[in-house]
Amino acid sequence: MVLKLYYDLLSQPSRALYIFLKLNGVPFQQCPVSLMEGEHRTEEFKQKYSKFQKVPFIHDGDFKLIESIGIMRYITREYPIEDHWYPKDSKKQAKVDEYLEWQHLNIRLNCSTFLITTWMNPMRTGKQPSQEKYDSSKKYMLKSLSTFEELFLSDDGPFLMGKEISYADIQAACEIEQPRLAGFNPMVHYPKIKTWIELVRKECNPYYDEAHEMLNMLAESSGKSTKAKL
Template sequence: MVLKLYFDLFSQPARSLYIFLKLAKIPFEECRVNLGKGEHLTKEFAETKSKIQKIPFIHHGDFRLNESIGIVRYLSREYSIADHWYPKDSKKQAKVDEFLEWNHLNIRLNCSSYFLVKWLMPLKNGKQPSEEECKNLTRRMEKSLEDFERIFLSNERFLFGNSVSYADVHAACEIEQTRMAGYDVRDHFPKIKTWIESVRSECNPVYDQAHKFVNMMAEGNEKQLNSKL
């Protein structure tokens, strides 16, 4: 049965799903959706591709599924993949799930809000956020990152021991996004820096391929910043 992945590497969960599929060696057909052009917003797209109109999603034969985490769980049942990506052991799986569920209203919400308000919205409608808004966004994001370090990062190489899991990739892709808005988490959280570099090194060269656009934009920001100094 053909597996089609609909994605745009501009999106954090699309990148994590793309990296997972490549490294877990699940064969798939690449179906690019250009978010910038709003390709996902038409009525035709909703009818023929995905009613939720968000990426990433998959078509697996006739079966359509949205939401990266749900997709990883589904594919881990449908394909034979290395156990470390999403463990079959009930308690180990539960701990991966605990993190992935916690993540939504913490790193996911607060890093992407920072990115949206500081980078995407000014680009779209020319409106810069106020100083107070920026302060609040930074405060909330840093609270989530502190919690992430304190609660979930130990002295082990990855979130759940010495092997990378989908949870590592999922969180790393969210955290990378803020670099486009000029905030490199590595500069502020040394424990996250060590961990994210392990994830990157374990998942390379696919990790860097998936972050090509993010890196390009982040370098642009750095040059902009340097030219101001």
């Protein structure tokens, strides 16, 4: 049976997996789930598709798995994947894992918190966040972005792990694109991040642009109406 990917391209890890599968020619059935319409919140969805009610997740025959990074690791074991994405060499693989573990409480947490505070919650409730909440969420996001530049964008190579692109680059780029939905573009304020993302985009196209089409459209609209300034 063909692998089924359940995803929403407004979800950062969904985009990362989508790009990864496309780049490596892994055959999969596209199963979009609209988070904006709450398709994942129904009891039917919970019983039929995923008890966790989150995306992305996969069904590979009778085997079901959530969590994008766990899915990526599974895919590299089950399908012929180019080694540089998630190297079999223990030390090289460990360096990819180093970023993937670090990002949970840094880039992912703080970029997501900023987006939820300034875009998602106001859209759901019709109420803007207090200045205190806005300032706090932005402060932690900016700290994570600065730390990311300092720790991972070094002179050892153009990508996070050096001279070759890895899954860590896709994951990080998709997370750092996300605040654009709330009118804040990290690439405007962080030149090293801008250069690196442009390289990731080039390496991953046409699938990078394909995965970010909806985000780009919404970000353009948001940028016209949101005044997010440093």
